[in-house]
Amino acid sequence: xxxxxxxxxxxxxxxxxxxxxxxxxxxxxxxxxxxxxxxxxxxxxxxxxxxxxxxxxxxxxxxxxxxxxxxxxxxxxxxxxxxxxxxxxxxxxxxxxxxxxxxxxxxxxx
Amino acid sequence: xxxxxxxxxxxxxxxxxxxxxxxxxxxxxxxxxxxxxxxxxxxxxxxxxxxxxxxxxxxxxxxxxxxxxxxxxxxxxxxxxxxxxxxxxxxxxxxxxxxxxxxxxxxxxxxxxx
Numbered sequence: 001x002x003x004x005x006x007x008x009x010x011x012x013x014x015x016x017x018x019x020x021x022x023x024x025x026x027x028x029x030x031x032x033x034x035x036x037x038x039x040x041x042x043x044x045x046x047x048x049x050x051x052x053x054x055x056x057x058x059x060x061x062x063x064x065x066x067x068x069x070x071x072x073x074x075x076x077x078x079x080x081x082x083x084x085x086x087x088x089x090x091x092x093x094x095x096x097x098x099x100x101x102x103x104x105x106x107x108x109x110x
Numbered sequence: 111x112x113x114x115x116x117x118x119x120x121x122x123x124x125x126x127x128x129x130x131x132x133x134x135x136x137x138x139x140x141x142x143x144x145x146x147x148x149x150x151x152x153x154x155x156x157x158x159x160x161x162x163x164x165x166x167x168x169x170x171x172x173x174x175x176x177x178x179x180x181x182x183x184x185x186x187x188x189x190x191x192x193x194x195x196x197x198x199x200x201x202x203x204x205x206x207x208x209x210x211x212x213x214x215x216x217x218x219x220x221x222x223x224x
Contacts, residue, residue, distance in 0.1 A: 004153075033211075040119070042200065042216040043154075058211075090153055097142050097161060097204055099212055101153035 002027045004102035006091055012108045019078040021105050023091030030095060032074035034058075034066060037088040037104070049074055081109045112137045114203050116215035124223045129173075129188040131218050133201030136182065142204040143184040144212065145175055149197045157199075160184060171195070196222045 007022035023032065031050050035043040035058075045058030047066040055066050063085060067075045074093075078085055086109045092099040117132040135141065142161050146154040158169025165177040171194075175186045184201060198219045202212040 009151075040216060043212075043214040045211060048211065092154075098144070098156060098159060100156070101146075103153045104151075106151075 002029075002093070002100040004091060004093055004100055006089075006102040006105050008105050009103060010106050010108075012110065013078075013081050014110055015082060017078075017081050017109075019081050019107070019109075021076040021078075021089055021091075021107070023074045023076070023093075023102055024072055025074075025093035025100070026072065027093065027095070027100075028071065029093040029100075030071075031093060031099075032068065033092040033094075033099060034064075034074065034076045035090045035092065036060070037090055043090065046076065083109050085109050112141065112203050112205055112213045114201050114213055114215040116199075116201050116218050118218055119216065120219050120221065122221040122223060123191045125193055126190050129186070129191045129195065129220065131186040131199050131201075131220065133175075133184045133186065133215060134182055135184065135201075135203045137203060137205065139205070140177075140179060143175075143177060144202040144204070145169065145173070145184075145186050146200045146202065147171075147197050148200065148217075154200065157186070191220075191222045193222050193224065196220055 004025045033048040034046045049068045065077045089105045091102040113136045115134045144159045145157040158167045160177045168174045201215040
């Protein structure tokens with residue numbers, strides 16, 4: 001079974017803090033993705049990576065950055081958290097067309 | 111540009127009734143198509159996918175979907191709803207040959223009444 005894990009299920013941070021969300025997959029997948037999910041908006045792609053040290057912007061990259069130093073790990077960074085980044089963050093990985101999702105991190109920024 | 115439209119943000123059915131969740135896509139070429147399910151406070155789980163084999167695709171938990179190119183549709187069905195089917199369902203499209211980027215619909219929340 002494919003396993004995608006995310007470092008935290010719930011996080012509470014203060015405005016202006018630097019926030020790290022970690023995602024790890026154990027299936028040697030090339031591609032990894034970060035989405036945010038908001039009610040009524042579905043999932044929106046923030047960043048994705050198709051190889052170590054490679055990254056591409058998705059639809060809503062503003063206010064976020066990513067890091068992929070190892071194939072199995074893809075980190076999402078909020079440089080200076082703001083209240084409008086309160087959301088559910090989902091990580092996914094894929095070998096080809098099918099994406100496999102982690103359980104999500106629900107982030108609250110106060 | 112690709113897009114996905116899910117008709118109905120909320121659908122309610124009685125236990126034992128037919129489930130029909132609608133999905134229409136827009137794409138210049140036939141894409142790959144997916145249905146995912148999300149239970150409360152969980153990630154997304156793949157229900158089924160269409161990648162150009164049979165147009166009627168069977169998935170997990172008794173769900174199936176039919177790809178209709180002429181209607182640009184990929185509706186999800188289940189003959190008899192169960193209480194455990196209550197969840198949010200997402201349709202997604204992916205351009206063939208892309209790096210795996212999925213375009214998601216906004217989701218349909220399914221409620222099942224006893």
